[in-house]
Amino acid sequence: SNGLCTLQGFLPSEDCMHTVNAMRALGIKIEQPEPTTLIVHGKKRVLNAPKEEINCGNSGTTMRLLAGLLAGQTFESRLVGDAGLSRRPMDRVIAPLCEMGASVVAEGPDETPPLRIRGGSLRGIHYRPPVASAQVKGALLLAGLFATGKTTVEELLPTRNHMEKIFNYFLVRTAAEGDGSVTIFGDQVPESRDFAIPGDISSAAFWLVAAAAQRRGHLLVRDVGLNDTRTALLAVLLRMGAQVREAVEDVDQVEPRGIVEVTGLPLKGTVIQGKEVPRLIDELPILSVAGALASGKTIVRHAQELRVKETDRIAAIAHNLRTMGAHVAELSDGLEIHGPAPLHGARVASFGDHRIAMAFAIAGLFADGETIVQDAECIRESYPGFEGVLEEFTNPKRMQISTPVIGSLTPTPPEAT
CATH class of the missing domain: 3.65.10.10 (Enolpyruvate transferase domain)
Structure with missing residues (x-):
């Protein structure tokens, strides 16, 4: 975005922290005054080349969304993960990002991580993913921010629409069509805004x-x-x-x-x-x-x-x-x-x-x-x-529990069956 954003309700899980640390490695200042609060200093889409490879841990979401973000940068980066992530297929994001003009190479067997990405001058495309995947859609919409023209993703089946909602909230122009496609118009900078993340x-x-x-x-x-x-x-x-x-x-x-x-x-x-x-x-x-x-x-x-x-x-x-x-x-x-x-x-x-x-x-x-x-x-x-x-x-004496997910819990202990 173009400025300061405060995020409330952040879940400091390992997957989420891998994303935070990845953005820090790319030059974004992120403060964490409390475990569930982040203050993100936006830089108008300008990222820095990382000094070393970026570790995505076990998070496929982190790796695939970062691939879309890094496809629009001017430097080379390498995304790695743990043994589990290193077995997951990445061809579903590699093919469309290369079609847009980036160089994305999977170094593992059968198009698996690590990923080596060299960004380039991207052009908008119309793409129909072979699998119904919100991660693929999100990666292409992020790349579309940096592309000339418009980028359209036509889904086989409707998937989660969090990325579209985030873009709309940050005043990025998108369009949803009746055929299940979503379009983002290139060369936009999201407006900085604060928001609270709901429970998952x-x-x-x-x-x-x-x-x-x-x-x-x-x-x-x-x-x-x-x-x-x-x-x-x-x-x-x-x-x-x-x-x-x-x-x-x-x-x-x-x-x-x-x-x-x-x-x-x-x-x-x-x-x-x-x-x-x-x-x-x-x-x-x-x-x-x-x-x-x-x-x-x-x-x-x-x-x-x-x-x-x-x-x-x-x-x-x-x-x-x-x-x-x-x-x-x-x-x-x-x-x-x-x-x-x-x-x-x-x-x-x-x-x-x-x-x-x-x-x-x-x-x-x-x-x-x-x-x-x-x-x-x-x-x-x-x-x-x-x-x-x-x-x-399982404790019947405790009637109210506060967690990042559950604000009020009134359980009856389950009986063995």
Whole structure:
């Protein structure tokens, strides 16, 4: 942007801090007077060449969005990640950024990181990504800021629209079309503005499912983001039989925010497929746990993107559910889960994936016996403090809990099934 921006509600997770440190390495001054507050000093799109390679940790979002940002710079940079990120495909951003005029080379096998990027004079393009990915869309829109002409991304299926909302809030001219495409007009400098970041519904999802799956369970989540491209989870829980109420309380800033209230009732199986999948891709691990606890069959289809996340999440979910006693069939693009399963405690693997670790920590609440999630430190990538909230969630004497995600939590401890 062209000046000072104060961001409230920042989550100091490992993934978010990798993004902050990457921007600092590119010459952007970022102060952090409190853990959840950032003061960003904008430089009108002008970045400095980094003195060394930029470490994105395990964050695919960081790497792909940075690739779009760096494509419009005049210097060369190198993006690296940990072992998990180094297995993830980057061809989906490499091809369009090269088409725009940048040089982006994947140094790993099969178009995987590290990425070496040399920016150039970019030209706007019309691009239809081969996969429904908000990360690809975001990378191209960021690159489009530096391009001549207009850059249009025509999506196969609607994905999260946070980038478009951020651009509009920062007074960057964009246009959304009825065919699912979004256009950004080049050579613009965002206006500096302050804003407050709402709670993350993907993090709240673990507690929402836990409440929905327990008889008489009740959970109230406050100050959570209610962007309609992120709330498909709530529709699924409603279909499965839970009582769900959401209410938008504030639409003044970037994102609508408000409350979500869930009351647990006996769940029944459902089908998750098609347009719904990109809008809850990160919630599928915990929804699969809900499927194992529900009566009947739960089917997840068109979710092949799960195979190229931090781990192969389809295989990881199937493996851990079977280990805990569930009947699961692994499909090429999803899962078929037969419930209700009398889950038993077990030693399960996180596979180095934060969402797998958290999903099976919740599964352990409903299992008979002790459940141990191995290598659970990966949870810190997206949700520091998860373990503390988990302890509070099972404590009936504590009726109010304050976290970056949950402002008010009124749980009933789950009964083992």
